[in-house]
Each structure stands twice: as structure tokens, then as C-alpha cells.
Amino acid sequence: VHTSPTIGSNVEEIVVKNTHFLMWDIGGQESLRSSWNTYYSNTEDLRKAAVLIFANKQDMKGCMTAAEISAYLTLSSIKDHPWHIQSCCALTGEG
Numbered sequence: 001v002h003t004s005p006t007i008g009s010n011v012e013e014i015v016v017k018n019t020h021f022l023m024w025d026i027g028g029q030e031s032l033r034s035s036w037n038t039y040y041s042n043t044e045d046l047r048k049a050a051v052l053i054f055a056n057k058q059d060m061k062g063c064m065t066a067a068e069i070s071a072y073l074t075l076s077s078i079k080d081h082p083w084h085i086q087s088c089c090a091l092t093g094e095g
Helices: 030-039 044-048 066-072
Strands: 009-016 019-026 051-055 083-087
Touching: 019 030, 051 066, 066 083
Parallel strands: 051 083
Antiparallel strands: 009 019
């Protein structure tokens, strides 16, 4: 299966019972990172947001593990939001 990197962003919302999930897929290329803050600046609702990080492409040789990514991003320093990092592989559906 041929996959392409996300260019810009994709946003999807789903509602399960009374819980709204707003999922953002923001391109991670180095050239796009400087624009990340424009997606959430002045968004008051983020004060209550939980953070879910998908450590995708775990099938790739030499990829960082979820624990390595967590350490690299210093996720343990996030004290004001619940967060979770999940290993996954979009091609196989694992995780």
C-alpha cells in the first residue's frame, strides 16, 4: 500500500454518546512544524483537552519506540493535561 505524508492538516469529529472527539492529523514534516501553533492559538477549549499521540509506523526498522518518543518529547513534564502515547501501525491496524 502506498501512503503519502499529510500535507497541511485533516480534522475529523466523532461523537460517542455525549463525548466529542476532535482528531487532528497535522503534517509532521520539518517544514510544516513552524505552523503548528496556528492550529490551536486562542483555542480556549484546549484547557480541558486530553492529549493522545499515535506513535505510528512501528513496523519501520529503526523507528523510535513509544517510550523513546515520550522521552524525546518530554511528555512526563505535561502535568496539566492527561496524555497517552500509543504505539501503532496504520498499515496493519495494530495499536
